[in-house]
Amino acid sequence: MRTKILLAILTVGLMGTLFHFQTNLYQNLKTQVLISINEKENPRSELVQNYNYEIISQDKSTVKLDPNEEKNLEIILQNIGKNSWDLSENSENPLFLKSIFPNGANSNIYASKSENWQSPALYKIHDKNGKTEIKTNDTITFEFKISSPKNAGYYKEKFGLLIENKKLLRTKTLDLDILVEGDYSDSYSYEYVDPIMKDNYLPNKEKTQEIKLKNTGKTPWYKSGNYKTYLEENGTKTETELSEYQVNPGEEGTFLVKTVTPSSIGSYEKQFVFKIKNLIAFDSSPVNFEMNITNKKVALTFDDGYGEIDPFIDTLNKHNVKATFFMLGVVAQHQPEQMRRIIADGHRLANHSYNHPDFRTLTHDEVVWQIEETRNIMKNITGFDVLPYFRYPYGAFNDYTNGIVEGNGWKWIHWTNGTGDYQHHQNTAVGRHQVYFYSTLNPPETSIVLMHIISKSTLGTLPEIIQWYREHNYAFVTVDEL
Numbered sequence: 001m002r003t004k005i006l007l008a009i010l011t012v013g014l015m016g017t018l019f020h021f022q023t024n025l026y027q028n029l030k031t032q033v034l035i036s037i038n039e040k041e042n043p044r045s046e047l048v049q050n051y052n053y054e055i056i057s058q059d060k061s062t063v064k065l066d067p068n069e070e071k072n073l074e075i076i077l078q079n080i081g082k083n084s085w086d087l088s089e090n091s092e093n094p095l096f097l098k099s100i101f102p103n104g105a106n107s108n109i110y111a112s113k114s115e116n117w118q119s120p121a122l123y124k125i126h127d128k129n130g131k132t133e134i135k136t137n138d139t140i141t142f143e144f145k146i147s148s149p150k151n152a153g154y155y156k157e158k159f160g161l162l163i164e165n166k167k168l169l170r171t172k173t174l175d176l177d178i179l180v181e182g183d184y185s186d187s188y189s190y191e192y193v194d195p196i197m198k199d200n201y202l203p204n205k206e207k208t209q210e211i212k213l214k215n216t217g218k219t220p221w222y223k224s225g226n227y228k229t230y231l232e233e234n235g236t237k238t239e240t241e242l243s244e245y246q247v248n249p250g251e252e253g254t255f256l257v258k259t260v261t262p263s264s265i266g267s268y269e270k271q272f273v274f275k276i277k278n279l280i281a282f283d284s285s286p287v288n289f290e291m292n293i294t295n296k297k298v299a300l301t302f303d304d305g306y307g308e309i310d311p312f313i314d315t316l317n318k319h320n321v322k323a324t325f326f327m328l329g330v331v332a333q334h335q336p337e338q339m340r341r342i343i344a345d346g347h348r349l350a351n352h353s354y355n356h357p358d359f360r361t362l363t364h365d366e367v368v369w370q371i372e373e374t375r376n377i378m379k380n381i382t383g384f385d386v387l388p389y390f391r392y393p394y395g396a397f398n399d400y401t402n403g404i405v406e407g408n409g410w411k412w413i414h415w416t417n418g419t420g421d422y423q424h425h426q427n428t429a430v431g432r433h434q435v436y437f438y439s440t441l442n443p444p445e446t447s448i449v450l451m452h453i454i455s456k457s458t459l460g461t462l463p464e465i466i467q468w469y470r471e472h473n474y475a476f477v478t479v480d481e482l
């Protein structure tokens with residue numbers, strides 16, 4: 001049993017290295033640890049004990065090729081599992097190299113090969129010296145033929161070893177950087193995805209700007225490797241990384257630029273140039289960005305969570321706005337994916353009680369339970385602690401409730417602009433007009449707009465509300481920045 005646990009931890013450690021760009025997979029890895037420890041017979045760790053390998057040599061990790069060129073690479077592996085590998089003609093379990101393409105957020109890690117990559121997704125392995133059985137501790141030497149894509153540019157590929165009829169050997173990968181030399185003119189180009197190239201910011205704040213570009217060239221972009229992609233800020237050499245692991249032609253990529261905003265109110269121009277390290281790729285027009293520094297701020301807040309949360313997140317994301325979601329514990333239990341998405345997309349998750357009682361009617365213990373149970377539920381689902389931001393159901397409070405809530409370390413957030421949007425579940429002209437009117441009615445310099453997920457009228461007019469605040473020089477903030 002002890003061996004099994006150690007092996008499981010070792011496996012997870014190696015997989016952690018393999019997938020270290022894919023934080024979304026981390027959740028799965030943690031799950032695997034639990035399974036490995038709790039189950040007496042874990043088929044996975046059994047397989048890793050039986051089938052495992054070490055990469056002894058891989059003669060190149062960076063390969064330079066001409067377009068459509070074929071090349072052999074020699075690779076030596078050692079069998080460090082308990083079982084022999086059968087490479088004979090009639091083997092029921094032949095050995096393959098399999099292309100592994102980690103395609104980012106939601107894809108299967110064993111997704112099919114990229115269209116840009118011409119090598120076979122499965123490549124059957126034979127020992128160069130004709131060995132048909134590779135026993136434990138023996139090595140195999142094989143040649144691996146790759147053929148380059150037809151477009152000049154930079155490509156990455158990962159291969160894992162696979163034995164047919166066995167799911168195994170995902171612990172190590174053979175990584176290749178492939179540089180196809182030639183005419184780069186149609187390999188790299190981009191378009192702005194985000195039309196908002198001007199936005200409002202508070203002075204002297206550490207800020208992460210997101211700049212979205214669409215890959216309109218013929219080669220993928222990568223976050224890592226010898227030819228990683230980044231934006232460079234004119235003059236100051238601020239490098240910024242692509243947030244995705246890989247952006248294929250036709251897909252959109254997000255570049256995160258960390259800056260400290262200027263300390264004086266006013267308008268500032270920023271300019272970024274798209275680059276690929278070690279590769280003089282193309283003459284690109286710079287990305288121009290205007291930063292308006294202001295003291296006015298608005299927190300858009302969405303309460304409860306009954307209804308569809310995703311369309312609100314989609315709309316906010318589309319308009320580059322971060323908002324605060326005061327969600328109920330009972331909603332978090334029923335929509336855990338949405339809670340995780342709120343956080344993953346950079347919005348703020350906050351506490352609005354478990355099931356929306358009037359806190360003035362509760363006992364001391366009931367008040368504590370409402371806020372702490374919700375906090376625990378949200379932490380279990382997302383890993384994020386929502387303390388200290390809380391909003392009272394109905395905005396109903398008194399000295400008694402404040403004593404308990406504040407005494408437990410919470411800061412309660414009210415609003416400046418209530419919209420009454422919960423009266424308008426449907427998306428109607430009357431509803432949209434009311435929500436827009438009250439959300440933008442005489443907002444103070446620090447404005448907090450109260451809206452509800454249940455209101456489709458709010459969703460319908462949200463782009464206009466965002467536009468109004470943006471045009472009136474408000475910076476969008478979440479409640480922690482108020």
Ligand SMILES: [Zn+2]
Nearest residue numbers: 303304393394
């Ligand atoms: Zn509410």
